[in-house]
Amino acid sequence: MDIPSFADLNLGVTLPAVFLALGTTVLLLIDAFLPKERRHLTAWFALAGVLVSFVLTLFNFGSSETALAGMFVADSFTGFMNLVALTAAAITILLSIDYLKRTGNARGEFYSLLLLSTAGAMFMASANDLIVVFVALELLSIPLYIMAAFRLNNAKSEESGMKYFILGAFSSAFLVYGSALIYGATGTTNLQEILASIGGIVEAGSSAIFYLVIGAALIVVGLGFKVAVVPFHMWTPDVYEGAPTPVTAFMSVGAKIGGFAALLRVLVTALPFLVAGQTVEPVWQNTIMIVAALTLIVGNFVAISQSNIKRMLAYSSIAHAGYIMMAVAAAANPFTADFAARSALIYLLAYTFTNLGAFAIALAIEKDDGSGTDIKDFVGLARSKPVLAAAMAVFMFSLTGIPLTAGFTGKWFVFQATMQAGLVPLAVIGVLTSVVSAFYYVRIIVNMYLSDGEGDEAAGATPLVNWAVYISFAGTLLLGVFPILATNLTETVTLLASVAP
Amino acid sequence: MVPLWMYLAVGAALFCIGAYTVLSRKNAIAILMGIELMLNAVNLNLVGFWRYQAPENMSGQAFAAFVLVIAAAEAAVGLAIIIAVYRSRRSVVVEDVDLLRW
Numbered sequence: 364m365d366i367p368s369f370a371d372l373n374l375g376v377t378l379p380a381v382f383l384a385l386g387t388t389v390l391l392l393i394d395a396f397l398p399k400e401r402r403h404l405t406a407w408f409a410l411a412g413v414l415v416s417f418v419l420t421l422f423n424f425g426s427s428e429t430a431l432a433g434m435f436v437a438d439s440f441t442g443f444m445n446l447v448a449l450t451a452a453a454i455t456i457l458l459s460i461d462y463l464k465r466t467g468n469a470r471g472e473f474y475s476l477l478l479l480s481t482a483g484a485m486f487m488a489s490a491n492d493l494i495v496v497f498v499a500l501e502l503l504s505i506p507l508y509i510m511a512a513f514r515l516n517n518a519k520s521e522e523s524g525m526k527y528f529i530l531g532a533f534s535s536a537f538l539v540y541g542s543a544l545i546y547g548a549t550g551t552t553n554l555q556e557i558l559a560s561i562g563g564i565v566e567a568g569s570s571a572i573f574y575l576v577i578g579a580a581l582i583v584v585g586l587g588f589k590v591a592v593v594p595f596h597m598w599t600p601d602v603y604e605g606a607p608t609p610v611t612a613f614m615s616v617g618a619k620i621g622g623f624a625a626l627l628r629v630l631v632t633a634l635p636f637l638v639a640g641q642t643v644e645p646v647w648q649n650t651i652m653i654v655a656a657l658t659l660i661v662g663n664f665v666a667i668s669q670s671n672i673k674r675m676l677a678y679s680s681i682a683h684a685g686y687i688m689m690a691v692a693a694a695a696n697p698f699t700a701d702f703a704a705r706s707a708l709i710y711l712l713a714y715t716f717t718n719l720g721a722f723a724i725a726l727a728i729e730k731d732d733g734s735g736t737d738i739k740d741f742v743g744l745a746r747s748k749p750v751l752a753a754a755m756a757v758f759m760f761s762l763t764g765i766p767l768t769a770g771f772t773g774k775w776f777v778f779q780a781t782m783q784a785g786l787v788p789l790a791v792i793g794v795l796t797s798v799v800s801a802f803y804y805v806r807i808i809v810n811m812y813l814s815d816g817e818g819d820e821a822a823g824a825t826p827l828v829n830w831a832v833y834i835s836f837a838g839t840l841l842l843g844v845f846p847i848l849a850t851n852l853t854e855t856v857t858l859l860a861s862v863a864p
Numbered sequence: 865m866v867p868l869w870m871y872l873a874v875g876a877a878l879f880c881i882g883a884y885t886v887l888s889r890k891n892a893i894a895i896l897m898g899i900e901l902m903l904n905a906v907n908l909n910l911v912g913f914w915r916y917q918a919p920e921n922m923s924g925q926a927f928a929a930f931v932l933v934i935a936a937a938e939a940a941v942g943l944a945i946i947i948a949v950y951r952s953r954r955s956v957v958v959e960d961v962d963l964l965r966w
Contacts, residue, residue, distance in 0.1 A: 494927050501934045505941050512945050521949045522961045528942050529895055529958070533886050535938075536902035539931055540879055543909040547872075550918030552927060601964040 373430035376437035379420040379445050380485040384502075386412040387478040394471030402471055406460045409474035413453045413481070420445040425855060433553055434492040439855040440704065444488030444624045446852075447712050448617060450838075452481040454719045455613040457831040458726055462609050462823065465731050468514055476506035477613065484621035488628075493542040493552040496625050500538065500589065503621045504531050507614055511606040519733065523605025530588060530598040538585025544578030545633075547571075554633040561636050572637075579634055579647050583626070583654075590622035592688055593657040596681045600669075603677035604736075608729055611673060612722035615680045616715045623687050623711065627704055631694045631858045648695035652789055655692050658685030659796040667803045672725045672736050675803060676718070679762060682800060683714050689793055690777045693784035694858070702783060705853040706776035712849055713769035713842050717761040720835030724755045727824035727832075740819055741810040747818025751829075752811045754836045759804040761839045764797050769842035772849065871912030878905035892946045892956040896939060903935045 374381070390412065394405045424442040429435065455477060463469045483503030490496040508531060512524020546552050548571040549560045564571045588595040603611045630647055637645045662682030669675040687707050694703035728744070729735045745752040761768035774797065781790040824832075842849055878901055885898025907928045914924025950956050 492923075494923065494930055497927075498930055498934065501937070505937055508941055508945060512948060516952065518952050519963050521945070521952060522963055524945045525892065525949050525958075525961060526964075528938075528945050529886070529892070529899075532896075532899045532938050532942065533883075533902075536879075536882070536899055536906065539903065539906045540909070542927070543906050543913065546910065546924055546927065547913035547917055550913075551921055552923040605964050 371432065373428060375430075376423055376426060376428050377430045377435050377489075379416045379423060380482055380489065382419060383412060383416045383478055383485065384482040386415075387475045387482065390478065391472065391475045394475070397471075403460075403464075403469070405471035406456055406474055409478055410453060410456050412478060413449050413456065416485075417446065417449045417453075420449065424852075427855075429491060433555070434495050435486075435489050436491040437489055438857070439853065440624075440627075440708070440858060441485075441489040443708050443852055443856065444620060444711075445485045447708075447715050448481050448484040448488070448620050451613060451616045451620065451715050451719060452477060454723070454831050454834060455609050455617075457827045457834075458612060458719075458723055459609040460827050461825040462607065462726055462828075465823070466514060466607070466733075468607070473510065473513060476510050480504075480506040480510070480613070480617055484617050484624070487621040488624035490625060490628055491554050491632075493545065493554070493557075493629070496629060497535070497539050497542060500535060500586075500621065500625065503618065504535065504589070507531075507610070507618065510610040511602060511614070513610060514607050514733075517733065519605040520607060523602045526598055527602045527606075534585045534588030534595065536585075537581045537588075541578040541581025541583075541585060544574045544581065548574035548578065554628065557633040558636070561634065565636065565638060572639075575634070575637055576639075576646055579630070579637060580650065582629055583647065583650060586622050586626045586629075587654065590619050590626070590684050590687075591681050592654050592684050593661040593681065594654075596658070596661070599681055600674045600677040603680070604671060604673045608673065608722060608726040608736075611676075612719050612726070615676065615718055615722070616711075619680070619684060619687070620711055620715070623691070623707060626691060627694060627707060627858060630691065631700050631704060635695070635697055635700065643697065644695050648692055651688060651692040651695065652786060655685050655688035656789060656792050658682065658688055659792055663796040663799045666800070669803070670738055672738055672741070672807075675738065676721060676725070679800070679803075680718065682796065683710075683718070683762075685796075686710060686774065686777050686793060687714075689781050689786075689789055692786060692789060693777075693780040696784040699780060699784045701857050703780040704858045705850075705856050706773075706780040708853050708856060709776045709846075709849045710773035713761070713773035713839070716769055716835045716838030716842065717758050720754060720832055720839060721758040721762065723828055723831045723835060724751055724758070727751060727821045727828050728819045729823055731822075735819070738807060738810060741807050742814045742816040743818035744811040744821070745818070748821045748824065751821060751824060751832065754832050755811060756808045757836060757839060759807050761843065763801045763804045767840075767843045769839045772842050772846040775846075868912055868916040871908060871916075875905045875909040875912065878902075878908065890957045890959055892949070892958055893943075895958070896942050896946070899942075900935055900939065903931055907931055 486499035514520035666678035761770035882901030
């Protein structure tokens with residue numbers, strides 16, 4: 364076995380993720396050595412780290428190189444996912460500072476955990492090897508378990524952390540078992556080498572194909588838990604309700620960014636030719652389609668009956684995972700794979716801005732003891748806090764997918780990709796469930812504008828939280844009015860062609 | 865020599881026992897042990913596959929080492945969370961942990 368030279372490692376292109384991971388360790392030290400009255404600066408150091416990583420990603424954007432002996436790939440897919448993950452981290456830091464202070468949990472290690480988790484999502488987006496997928500998934504998840512249980516002496520938060528931990532660890536065991544089976548069938552863990560060896564296995568019709576199919580299925584189960592698709596969604600509402608609100612906000616986007624990035628990489632880059640019989644589409648397409656359809660239906664219909672805003676947004680995040688799953692199903696068709704991957708990326712960006720914005724408003728009206736998260740608490744918000752109410756209305760429209768908001772742009776691309784791949788029934792389910800979703804999103808707007816009652820004074824709406832709302836609001840509107848911003852960034856995304864042997 | 869399928873059979877059996885433990889036990893510590901069992905079943909598979917299918921490619925062994933490390937990290941975090949729950953409720957039985965229900 365060759366020992367790679369230092370230059371072969373090509374560390375330059377790994378810098379955005381590696382900087383963040385190493386910076387986190389430094390941040391822990393900074394927090395430990397800062398005098399007590401300066402501890403609040405840790406958050407700003409964390410934000411600075413995110414910004415540096417953002418700039419490094421922009422410098423590397425558009426390259427298409429592998430690094431770390433082929434285990435790491437830096438292309439536009441990685442770059443775009445990195446930008447989305449870092450944006451989510453930055454907005455979460457803005458949300459966390461005052462929230463942690465007023466709930467009595469202002470401890471600096473929170474920001475280290477947050478950045479580690481972000482780095483995990485970035486490594487997942489650049490994984491080119493099953494080992495990296497697994498390690499990055501754990502780097503993303505383990506800090507999230509801790510963050511979910513971060514509220515000291517709060518039974519709900521501890522319970523949420525425990526539930527998330529048990530189901531998360533359970534699901535990653537499935538993922539790694541699936542990886543082991545794929546390694547057994549192909550003799551390699553590198554995604555490109557798996558791709559290269561699959562053709563021979565399928566043609567020979569050897570028994571190794573069973574390992575591949577079971578392995579792919581187990582990987583879908585493992586990642587399906589992380590991104591919360593039906594039937595692996597049972598933990599989501601409990602964990603989202605119990606975790607501290609900024610953590611829920613980050614969890615709802617960060618885990619999905621990492622999970623879908625890895626799902627697209629493994630299925631589209633490594634296993635696109637895992638076919639049975641004479642079809643073009645790989646065997647996993649049907650499974651993904653069924654999962655997507657179930658997720659859309661269950662997520663949207665159960666959300667209607669929720670009375671807690673965090674639980675409602677949990678079911679709404681399950682439903683949105685269904686829309687991204689539609690794009691994954693469309694990516695099974697080799698002719699539409701790249702466009703479908705693009706649409707998933709654009710949807711994730713739109714979802715990130717909108718969902719973080721919605722959680723920011725929920726956080727603003729939440730009381731210090733964790734109450735005030737009921738949908739009834741939105742009554743009259745348009746009179747007491749007109750600006751926040753207007754922003755919330757836009758976020759709700761965007762989650763529904765009304766034109767001129769980011770949500771519409773995302774859905775438009777996903778539906779187009781689904782149609783191009785010829786999955787008309789799935790697209791129909793997507794459109795119909797979008798209509799259903801309007802019911803529970805518009806209910807919040809009705810509560811804010813049309814119901815009588817004293818508005819909440821939104822004590823949590825500190826200047827930092829307001830800034831988080833403004834940033835999400837700007838992102839939601841910009842992406843809705845000028846979709847070209849996102850389409851330009853994803854123009855060179857190729858999951859399939861870049862690796863074709 | 866012991867054929868490969870025997871290693872795989874033991875691995876699959878261990879994995880299923882682990883999964884059954886996770887699904888059937890009420891005690892959070894026992895659930896954690898079940899998860900460890902599942903991860904070790906994977907290690908058996910990885911090392912078996914490495915020895916028989918691809919001895920020239922070390923990634924199976926490397927993967928097993930990573931799984932060990934991550935299992936340790938997971939156990940550390942998991943036990944810490946379980947201790948936090950125990951402190952507030954004097955119980956690690958998952959059925960008692962039921963504040964969050966709709």
